[in-house]
Amino acid sequence: MNFSDFSLSKALLKGIGDKGFTSPSPIQEEALGPILEGQDLVGQAQTGTGKTAAFGLPLLEKTSKKKQVQGLVLCPTRELSIQVARELEDLGKYKKGVRVLAVYGGAPIGKQIQALREGAQIIVGTPGRVMDHLRRGTLNFSALKMVVLDEADEMFDMGFREDMKTILDQTPKKRQTCFFSATLGQEIREFSKLYQKNPHWVKIQKKDLTVEGIDQYYLEMEAKMKTEVLSRLLDLEDPRLAMVFCNTKRQVDRLTRDLTRRGYHADGLHGDLKQTQRDNVMNKFRQGTVEVLVATDVAARGLDVGAVDMVVNYDLPQDQEAYVHRIGRTGRAGKTGQAFSFVVGRDIYHLEEIMAYTKAHIEGRDLPTLKEVEAGIQERTLRELGRVLKDNQLDQEIQSLAPLLKREDPSRVAAALLVLYGQKNQETHHQALDRVDYGKPFRSTSRRKKSGKTPHERTSGAPKLWINRGRLDGINPKVVLAALHSEAGIPKNQVGNILIKEGHTLVDLPPRLLKESVKKLNGKKIRGQRVRVDLFKGKN
Ligand code: AMP
DSSP states (O other), X not given: OOGGGSOOOHHHHHHHHHHTOOSOOHHHHHHHXXXXXXXXXXXXXXXXXXXXXXXXXXXXXXXXXXXXXXXXXXOSSXXXXXXXXXXXXXXXXXXXXXXEEEEOTTSOHHHHHHHHHHOOSEEEEOHHHHHHHHHHTOOOOTTOOEEEETTHHHHHHTTOHHHHHHHHHTSOSSOEEEEEESSOOHHHHHHHHHHOSSOEEEEOOOOOOOOTTEEEEEEEOOGGGHHHXXXXXXXXXXXXXXEEEOSSHHHXXXXXXXXXXXXXXXXEEOTTSOHHHHHHHHHHHHHTSXXXXXXXXXXXXXXXXXXXXXXXXXXXXXXXXXXXXXXXTBSOTTOOEEEEEEEOTTHHHHHHHHHHHHTOXXXXXXXXXXXXXXHHHHHHHHHHHHHHHHHOOOHHHHHHHHHHHHHSOHHHHHHHHHHHHHHHHOOSOOOOOTTGGGTOOOOOSTTOOTTSSOHHHHXXXXXXXEESOOGGGTOOHHHHHHHHHHHHOOOGGGOOOEEEOSSOEEEOOOHHHHHHHHHHHTTOEETTEEOOEEEEOTTO
């Protein structure tokens, strides 16, 4: 399907082309038609699915140059408002005379009032600030044609329900109403009954978990080594933009402070920051003045920071889906990304579950030694030096070096410059790590039991059968045995260990029976639920 299959104007198709969208995303395929035709719609879709364009394109299409507010998009946060307004501006950039204005709290209201007076046709804003403008009479909805609630569930969660009602009650009855939400709870169903006419429902399945194109590593260490190891990784890998995840706000603050002290351009993002502070951090990150963004999962949710070169799980995430969301921020647009997970003590068990869930190969890496870091920096310097030699005339520099070169051996001069450069660039203050920097790779002692292997190494030896349902789906060994017997004809005595986790199950089977069992069981039902079955090879 193409965008040109929809009744979209040339101007919008041009805007779409400039954005680099080649074909509509699934939500766009399903929602563009009905919304363009004027239907009300409820779309269940998460950020990242292209939902903004799904409602934004029809909204822009239906908006005329008349200097009246014709479209309203309500968003839970200031950031999302800015993001949505920006996307609409981009898509509508060839549609002359249509202005999109973001209104949100925390910014001076005077400027917004002025901008409203000058005339904007589409308003994107947070419920609180939109209410404020309504009260002041600076917003007039009499010509409004379409209202969109974006991330409606978030707005309910944030306590905007009454504001949303008040706003909707003040819009003309004859309007088109679209709701977008990641989840469809009671409140949105009730709103749909109250405010929509015959809505069309669209549900976009959660994107298949994909961690392809991302090199994933884990590093075992003691908790106190984390910051030092992180700074070594940053120096070694030299990412342009790195995102580092912590599990608590306090840890975000502490790590941001420590990294800054070590000379990195780091900033932190968590739920306790004021909107203006968050905006500030995000702007710096986008402009590249921040190279390391430290964040909690909540703060990072829905943020559009583009591609990140490196993601670090400073703390291992508590649930497996969060792992996928975190590392999914790297390796976008066909680029290879890197993800590093820090593992302390018993985290290794948790990591094993993550591997089983994502079916990804996460490779163990030794902690980088100071020597390796220094060598890495020097190697990079030499590469950069090659580039400078190639791209520059250097006449002036040669002239200033001339007196020195008369006295000194040129290779010594070059070597001295390398030392100086290294000193200048090694802004960080590394600390030596016990063992790691004294010729012995770090080995965690807490988990090497009898076999001398990690649990992962112990269990990942042989391939297994992987089933995408687990304890939470009511799976127990009995039903697994029954299904293997009835669907794949495998006798009970051939089935080894059955490991039932929250969301999936791993079964040990003799290698000769594995492939056939995958084929036979895949797509069948266990406890009335269709299952996906695959080979799990773990780390091999
Ligand atoms: P959203 O879910 O609206 O936040 O969109 C997520 C990202 O996908 C944004 O950066 C959009 O610009 C981008 N996007 C939206 N639609 C498409 C499309 N059809 N093709 C490629 N990228 C898209």
